Amino acid sequence: MDNLFRAATDARLNAHAPHSGFKVGAAVLTEDGRIFAGANVECASYPEGWCAETSAIAAMVAAGARHIAEVLVVAESGETITPCGGCRQRIAEFGDSETIIRAAGPEGERARWTLGELLPAAFALKS
Ligand SMILES: O=c1ccn([C@H]2C[C@H](O)[C@@H](CO)O2)c(=O)[nH]1
Numbered sequence: 001m002d003n004l005f006r007a008a009t010d011a012r013l014n015a016h017a018p019h020s021g022f023k024v025g026a027a028v029l030t031e032d033g034r035i036f037a038g039a040n041v042e043c044a045s046y047p048e049g050w051c052a053e054t055s056a057i058a059a060m061v062a063a064g065a066r067h068i069a070e071v072l073v074v075a076e077s078g079e080t081i082t083p084c085g086g087c088r089q090r091i092a093e094f095g096d097s098e099t100i101i102r103a104a105g106p107e108g109e110r111a112r113w114t115l116g117e118l119l120p121a122a123f124a125l126k127s
């Protein structure tokens with residue numbers, strides 16, 4: 001089991017998903033080799049909940065890191081899940097078209113893409 005998968009899987013155990021029942025864990029690897037993990041946090045007011053990827057990115061930012069090299073998202077699902085559109089844009093904020101996005105089930109990795117594949121022609125305000 002690689003470190004990113006382990007971190008995302010551990011975080012998934014703490015997901016707060018009483019409304020959908022769909023627990024998700026995510027972990028980001030920064031360019032300087034640090035790993036930050038997060039889980040989805042749902043809310044009785046449904047639109048106020050947020051994704052596992054968003055939690056992981058928030059932990060990264062709070063620790064002072066800014067450059068994502070890789071993201072892994074894990075869920076227990078027949079379908080291979082991919083980050084939602086909003087999370088793709090958040091990943092773009094701290095990554096680039098070569099940033100690796102990996103999708104996993106409980107058994108391990110199922111697919112991987114670059115951010116450029118999942119969010120072509122991304123909007124950015126970087127100089
Ligand atoms: O990539 C994804 C897709 C969905 N979810 C969460 C949002 C919601 O809590 C639940 C069902 O959509 O899964 C994530 O955390 N990450």
Ligand SMILES: [Zn+2]
Binds near residue numbers: 051052086
């Ligand atoms: Zn999302």
